[in-house]
Amino acid sequence: MxxxxxxxxxxxxxxxxxxxxxxxxxxxxxxxxxxxxxxxxxxxxxxxxxxxxxxxxxxxxxxxxxxxxxxxxxxxxxxxxxxxxxxxxxxxxxxxxxxxxxxxxxxxxxxxxxxxxxxxxxxxxxxxxxxxxxxxxxxxxxxxxxxxxxxxxxxVGSGPGQGQGNGAGQGGDAGQRGNGPVASDFVDITAVRPNVRNPPRLRGASRGLFTTRCGVNKNKLYNSDNIIVAPGVANGAHHTHDYVGNQDNDAFTTNEEFAAAATSCRNQGDKSTYYWPVLRLQDGTREFDAQRLGGGAEGNTGRILTASEVTLNFVGNPRGKVVAMPKFLRIITGDAKAFTNGTANANASWSCTGFENRQLTDKYPVCPRGSSLVRTSRFQSCWDGRSVDSANHRAHVAFADPRTGACPAGFKAVPQLVQRLVYDVAPPSLGDNGKSSPFYAVDGFPEQMHKPITDHGDFINVFDERLMRRMVKCINTGQKCQ
Incomplete structure (x- = not known):
């Protein structure tokens, strides 16, 4: 490990x-x-x-x-x-x-x-x-x-499930050491109405699909750093991340080290780093980080769950062609502090297999028997044409208009990363008293109460130029490639 x-x-x-x-x-x-x-x-x-x-x-x-x-x-x-x-x-x-x-x-x-x-x-x-x-x-x-x-x-409210108790990873009213989640953070997915809408594709749309296969972090590469938001700062994330792709990931990794590192991706031309906060089952398990910063010392407790499936697809733009991403482009999707910052940058979503036309941002789904939990993150697909990063790590990229698919003025459409994580986790059995054992929850800053709206994902493009050109051609010509 x-x-x-x-x-x-x-x-x-x-x-x-x-x-x-x-x-x-x-x-x-x-x-x-x-x-x-x-x-x-x-x-x-x-x-x-x-x-x-x-x-x-x-x-x-x-x-x-x-x-x-x-x-x-x-x-x-x-x-x-x-x-x-x-x-x-x-x-x-x-x-x-x-x-x-x-x-x-x-x-x-x-x-x-x-x-x-x-x-x-x-x-x-x-x-x-x-x-x-x-x-x-x-x-x-x-x-x-x-x-x-x-x-x-x-x-943060009061009453059942909102107290500041001393829960130690067993679910119940207090959640993870009083930091949540609580019963009201969960909803039966079968009670949610279909809500997925996609912009119409115009005649010149880039309809292709490029898939990179990078595993599910069986290597157990974890740390609580964040090279994008807090470069050079140990434990900059204050929660533990899963990593797939590039195997040289910490707060001090340079672009040169990324380019020279090993990768878990099947196609060795993809040395990109893909990372996200781990999901934990609050079953009382003492993980390796039970007493460490980023883990139990900051309220992130319980058994770390490994996704049963990780799908990393790059898709096109519904209005026109895409251009290549620059090497070392950094993109953050979602907001780890959305519970307190507000929802402007919250866009990661939760669902269940068989019900993915119903997506949730502010609730965890309770999936029916035979259905698995799904986390989906769609990354920004418009680039300013100049920078691989920006002061707030967001201004250099943007989302296309959800109704038309158009990029903001001055931005260029690039392949959009769609990250899908599947977990085979039993749903909590919610009782009338607001208690459940055990809950599952995404890792996060302790003050964010482990709310589902704080889910997020991070990506650094380390595709070699040849493979990136192949991706763009595949997407622009309507093919399916890997």
Whole structure:
């Protein structure tokens, strides 16, 4: 097994990030701000003591600074990456103190503000200022980042299945160490109406299909790094990833090392890296990472499930031809923090075999007997024609219009990666009391409560140029190739 092995020594960072909590209600995601400022119009300031005394789960919500960066000069990238990692560490420390300070907060309703939230704001302000200075040395200093320093304390609902109990991987009300999921995160797939719609294909559409076969991670290559979002930072993902394709994956892998590495793909011309958060069954199993960052130390507990099938297809554009992706193009689909960031970038979906015309984003499906769980991620298929990455890791690529298939102005259509993962996992037996044993859940940041809407996937293109040209020709001429 290859678990968090890095090519150079590193100091392990203690980081259990924590941001906003949202309750899932009939109308969608509902935020409960329990640390509202007294001057907010129409907002009744609810003291944390009242919330925690009632047994409700709470968490810390901080603006995502990295997502707000539109331009980072190459000379500033290393320092900016370090400061963004430090922001995560600061929130981690504040969240851990919050979780361990319930008694103090109950006794003194100002404790959270004075001892946790106030100091956190000051630390974040200093780190954000250093980010702005670093960018300003080589480019235009970003304005308004300081407004992102303040965080809020939020409650995540109450009542059955929403409490902050001490579940240790057995499902039930508390889920993974109080971080979820809960019974309300699951829905019977047979009760969901068909909802898949595809844009019509025009006469000049690229109708071909290219399939690359890269296995299911039987090599057990796992780590909690994220080379795209947090290069050079150990445990940058704060959850464990499955990897297929390129076998040299960690936070410190260079493009040259990607190109020279081995691959699990059948066609050795594909050394791309495909990775996603692991799925776990909360059955009490102590995995290799049960006490490590990224694993049990950050609320990700239970048996890691290996997909029974991984399908990696590249498809065309419904309006016209596609062009080759540039080598080392990086694409993130979905949002690991969608539960707190909002749903703008949430697009990974859940379903069951035999029911894939019914896709879910904010619920886990309960599949009928004989049906398997399916996770599907469609990656962005429009490229800006210039960059292999961008400051926020999103601006250089985009989705085609879901109604017409057209790319945004100035973007070019490239082959679209459609990643499909199948798991043979027994569905939880949901009871009237809201309990279930065991749940399954996707790995994630602890403050995201293991919600299905946080599912996501990552891809770095390391196809050799010859195979990429073959892929484009195959798709543009309507063939099926591999």
């Amino acid at each position: 290859r678990h968090n092995t890095h090519k150079q020594s590193r100091r392990t960072r203690q980081a259990i990030a924590a941001t906003a909590g949202l309750a899932v209600a009939a109308g969608g995601l509902v935020a409960f701000n329990v640390y509202a400022s007294a001057h907010e119009s129409g907002a009744a300031a609810t003291k944390p003591a009242q919330v925690l005394a009632a047994g409700a789960a709470s968490t810390i919500s901080c603006p995502d600074v990295g997502a707000r960066l539109t331009s980072v000069p190459d000379q500033a990238r290393a320092q900016v990456d370090r400061e963004l990692a430090l922001l995560d560490q600061q929130v981690s420390e504040a969240y851990q103190r919050l979780r361990s300070s319930a008694r103090a907060i109950q006794q003194d309703s100002d404790f959270a503000d004075n001892a946790i939230m106030g100091p956190l704001k000051d630390k974040r302000f200093a780190a954000i200022d250093r980010i702005a200075i670093a960018i300003g040395r080589s480019g235009t200093r970003p304005q308004g980042l300081e407004a992102l320093a303040a965080c809020t304390l939020r409650v």
